Structures are given as C-alpha cells and as structure tokens.
Amino acid sequence: MRTSDKEVDFYAVVLEAAIKRKSLYQGMALDKQKLSEFLEMNGWFGVDIHMGKRSGHFGNSVIFLEEKITRKLLKCLKLWLDAYNKSDSEKLEILAEYGRGILPITTSEYSAYIKESRLENDINSWKLLDFLLTMLPG
Known part of the structure; x- marks a missing residue:
C-alpha cells in the first residue's frame, strides 16, 4: 500500500451509498456483520484488502480502507444494498x-x-x- 493513498471509513461510505440507494442497510452492528459475511463469502470480490493504519479488526465499528479499494467494493455491493433485508x-x-x-x-x-x-x-x-x-x- 502506498502511504499517499487516502484512507476512508469503509462502513461510513457504505452507509452513505445505502442512503442514496434507499437501501434498508442502516450501518448497525448486525448490518455490519452481514456485510462482512457477504464480503467474506464472495472472497472480497478478488480485491486485495489492506486495512488502513487506523483500523481495528474487520467487524469493529470503524474500518479504514484505501479510497480506491472502497470504490471497487461499492460497485460490487450495489445489488446487495438494493436487496438488503427485502422479501x-x-x-x-x-x-x-x-x-x-x-x-x-x-x-x-x-x-x-x-x-x-x-x-x-x-x-x-x-x-x-x-x-x-x-x-x-x-
């Protein structure tokens, strides 16, 4: 990871995308758990994940990822966010x-x-x- 890459709060970015998409995802602890399970199940969509310097373990309340990695993952999460908690x-x-x-x-x-x-x-x-x-x- 280049040290000049901007790090962003992954969960906050996903929540912002969810709000824009009118998703039922609300960024609560259970939502984050389901998100992490979905990403793990899909092998992070082949994206090489490097946790940011300020991150804890995945599943904690704040995870920092490189901005470009977060953008790639958001593209893969569109359908998941749209369908989240739907019938x-x-x-x-x-x-x-x-x-x-x-x-x-x-x-x-x-x-x-x-x-x-x-x-x-x-x-x-x-x-x-x-x-x-x-x-x-x-």
Missing part, C-alpha cells in the same frame, strides 16, 4: 431487473417459469437466479 419476492425482482441487462433471454424465461409456478416467494427462486447470473457468461 424473497423483492430480491427476485431486483435480480431479474439486473439480469435483463446481462442475460435478457435467460432471465425472461426464468422469470416467466417462476411466475407461472407461483414461486416468487420461495427463497430458492432468487438464490438460483443469483447463481445463474453469476455463473453464466453474459
């Missing part, structure tokens, strides 16, 4: 809207099947769509 059917619609932009035919066919089968409220419906959108080339 299964809302998560499905958020993912379907995103999927129409990258895999329009697959997403349309999948969404039609889910609707026809009345599975909009099934947790597995959005989880499978999330998997498909991640794994299929688009």
Whole structure:
C-alpha cells in the first residue's frame, strides 16, 4: 500500500451509498456483520484488502480502507444494498431487473417459469437466479 493513498471509513461510505440507494442497510452492528459475511463469502470480490493504519479488526465499528479499494467494493455491493433485508419476492425482482441487462433471454424465461409456478416467494427462486447470473457468461 502506498502511504499517499487516502484512507476512508469503509462502513461510513457504505452507509452513505445505502442512503442514496434507499437501501434498508442502516450501518448497525448486525448490518455490519452481514456485510462482512457477504464480503467474506464472495472472497472480497478478488480485491486485495489492506486495512488502513487506523483500523481495528474487520467487524469493529470503524474500518479504514484505501479510497480506491472502497470504490471497487461499492460497485460490487450495489445489488446487495438494493436487496438488503427485502422479501424473497423483492430480491427476485431486483435480480431479474439486473439480469435483463446481462442475460435478457435467460432471465425472461426464468422469470416467466417462476411466475407461472407461483414461486416468487420461495427463497430458492432468487438464490438460483443469483447463481445463474453469476455463473453464466453474459
């Protein structure tokens, strides 16, 4: 890490983005825990993380990361913030809207099947769509 890179409070930046996106994420302790679990589960989206000089351990109330790393992570967190604490059917619609932009035919066919089968409220419906959108080339 270059010492000239600006460090920012990661949680504060995520909260600011959440407010702009009208997310249900509020930056509370449980929110931060879920955020850290999501980032860990996704291998930090391949971003090499270097905690800032003023940081404690991840999960504490303040974590400082390089500003450029924080920007990269925020791009990966947009869908997560949009879907945070939403119902299964809302998560499905958020993912379907995103999927129409990258895999329009697959997403349309999948969404039609889910609707026809009345599975909009099934947790597995959005989880499978999330998997498909991640794994299929688009």
